[in-house]
Every structure is written in C-alpha cells, then in structure tokens.
Amino acid sequence: MKKKILFFLLVWSACNPAPKESKPEKEKEPAHIQTEIEMPEQDPKEFGFKHGQKPLWTPLKGSHQIMITLVPDDTTIEGELYRFEIENEQWKSLGEPYPVSIGKTGLAWGKGGALSDNVKRGIFKKEGDGKTPAGIFNIGAAFGNATQEEMREKGVKLSFLDVADNFYCVDDVKSEHYNKIVSTDKVKKDWTSAEEMLRKDDLYDLGIFVEHNTPVEAGDGSCIIIHIWRGEGKPTHGCTATTRENMMSLLQWLDPQKNPLLIQITKDKYPQLQTWFGLPEIN
Numbered sequence: 001m002k003k004k005i006l007f008f009l010l011v012w013s014a015c016n017p018a019p020k021e022s023k024p025e026k027e028k029e030p031a032h033i034q035t036e037i038e039m040p041e042q043d044p045k046e047f048g049f050k051h052g053q054k055p056l057w058t059p060l061k062g063s064h065q066i067m068i069t070l071v072p073d074d075t076t077i078e079g080e081l082y083r084f085e086i087e088n089e090q091w092k093s094l095g096e097p098y099p100v101s102i103g104k105t106g107l108a109w110g111k112g113g114a115l116s117d118n119v120k121r122g123i124f125k126k127e128g129d130g131k132t133p134a135g136i137f138n139i140g141a142a143f144g145n146a147t148q149e150e151m152r153e154k155g156v157k158l159s160f161l162d163v164a165d166n167f168y169c170v171d172d173v174k175s176e177h178y179n180k181i182v183s184t185d186k187v188k189k190d191w192t193s194a195e196e197m198l199r200k201d202d203l204y205d206l207g208i209f210v211e212h213n214t215p216v217e218a219g220d221g222s223c224i225i226i227h228i229w230r231g232e233g234k235p236t237h238g239c240t241a242t243t244r245e246n247m248m249s250l251l252q253w254l255d256p257q258k259n260p261l262l263i264q265i266t267k268d269k270y271p272q273l274q275t276w277f278g279l280p281e282i283n
Contacts, residue, residue, distance in 0.1 A: 047074040047107065047122040048269055059114030059136045060277050064258035069240055070267050070282065075106040077235040081242060083253065084280050091280035098246040103132035104235035107266065110135040111213045111220040125221040127173055132238050132264060133212045133224055139260045140209035142251055145198065155252040168194035169223035179213055179222035195223055203228050206247040210262055
C-alpha cells in the first residue's frame with residue numbers, strides 16, 4: 001500500500017511541477033528619461049545628434065510661441081523663419097515664412113540653449129567664427145533706436161531698450177561684461193572689442209537679443225541678435241537677419257507672457273526635433 005501511495009505521489013509531482021518563482025519585471029524608465037532610440041551610426045564630426053541619445057526633458061514646456069529658422073544645410077547662409085503659436089493645444093502656423101540671412105560661415109551648435117550637450121555632435125560655436133548658433137534658445141529683450149513708450153504704442157510687449165551712442169555689446173572674451181549689452185554711463189570700460197548698438201547703418205534700428213551662451217562662458221560666442229538685414233543673400237557675422245517690416249512684425253507678435261523660443265536647425269535635422277518635442281510639421 002505504501003508503495004502505491006509513493007508511486008502516485010511521484011506521478012502527480014511529475015505531471016504538476018511546482019510553479020517557478022517569477023522574477024519581478026524590470027521597472028520601465030519613465031518616458032521623459034528614456035535615452036535609447038533608433039538612430040543610425042553617423043560620422044561624429046557631422047552636424048547632428050549623437051547615436052542612440054535624446055534629450056531628458058522638453059524645452060517647449062510652457063512655451064506658446066516659437067520661431068523656427070530652417071536652413072538647407074550647415075553651410076548655407078539663407079533660410080526661412082516660421083512662426084507658430086499654440087491654439088486649442090495645437091501649434092498653428094502664422095502666415096508665410098520670412099526670408100532670413102544667417103552667419104557667413106553657416107551654422108554651429110550654440111551653447112546654453114535648451115538642447116543639452118549630450119544630444120549634439122559636430123562643431124560648436126566660438127567667438128569670431130562667423131557662425132549662427134543652432135539649438136533652442138530663450139528670447140531676451142528687444143532694443144533699437146526708439147523709446148520704450150514709442151514701441152509700446154506700436155504694440156511691442158517685450159522689454160525695449162532705447163540704445164544710445166554709448167551702448168555696446170561686448171565681444172572681448174577677457175571682459176567682465178562679455179556677451180552683455182552695457183552703457184559706459186553705468187559700467188567702467190574694460191574691453192578692447194565691442195559692437196556699437198547705435199550703428200551708422202540701420203541694422204540695429206530694431207533688434208531682439210537671443211539668450212545664447214547663458215550662463216556666459218568666455219569664447220563660446222557673444223551678441224547673438226535677430227536684426228534688420230543688409231539685403232537678400234547678404235550674410236551676417238553670426239546673427240539672424242530679415243527685413244525691417246518683418247522685424248517690426250516679430251516685435252508686435254512676440255509676447256513674454258507666452259515664453260517665446262527661437263529654434264534654429266538644418267532642414268534634415270528638424271524631423272528629429274519634431275519627433276522628440278512634438279513640434280509642428282513644416283512642408
């Protein structure tokens with residue numbers, strides 16, 4: 001009888017093995033910190049993004065206005081500036097793009113913008129290289145040859161600095177005031193090189209300061225501005241420029257309460273930013 005019971009238990013045990021101990025599932029990383037994505041290997045010197053990495057956060061959170069400057073490639077000096085605004089939680093295009101000119105030697109990655117260093121590869125902007133910074137940047141104050149009261153009457157909402165002949169944007173890397181607009185009425189001159197903000201031509205009659213290289217690192221580029229151009233097809237020394245009419249239109253549209261951003265990138269790299277950040281489609 002004992003043998004029969006033992007045989008029965010052995011058969012039952014073979015047919016009904018004990019359940020395996022289940023290993024706890026590996027906890028998935030939240031979407032906003034996932035870093036691996038499908039991207040082909042490319043030349044690390046090429047203007048673009050590192051293989052298999054993406055930003056850890058979206059710089060567009062809280063922004064309801066964006067300007068997007070697209071150029072065909074990182075050496076072309078002409079491009080287009082698109083304007084978008086959030087409407088019913090969707091990006092809405094505001095008319096035709098504005099023609100723009102950029103730096104005489106094209107684009108290089110800018111510093112201090114919202115694209116963190118781990119997603120970029122290629123050339124970075126340096127002082128005097130003639131390149132316009134690529135990336136995503138906050139917009140600073142506006143300035144020009146007018147008073148703030150006059151610009152308010154014209155519908156300009158950004159802070160507006162009425163520049164005089166003693167206002168400079170300092171590009172001397174040794175200066176304490178590097179990459180800042182200052183007045184010699186208020187600071188002691190410690191630079192040997194700076195841009196006059198009240199120019200003899202009209203290029204700075206209307207301008208918008210771009211918060212590139214902030215916080216400031218000496219030598220990583222200074223005085224990046226959106227301003228009036230010299231003419232179609234004529235490059236800048238690193239800024240983004242368009243017509244006087246378009247500049248006035250931008251100034252009347254931009255609203256600091258809507259946290260406006262400037263995005264500058266090549267056309268072939270824009271789709272990657274679009275995927276990462278939910279940017280609008282541009283045909």
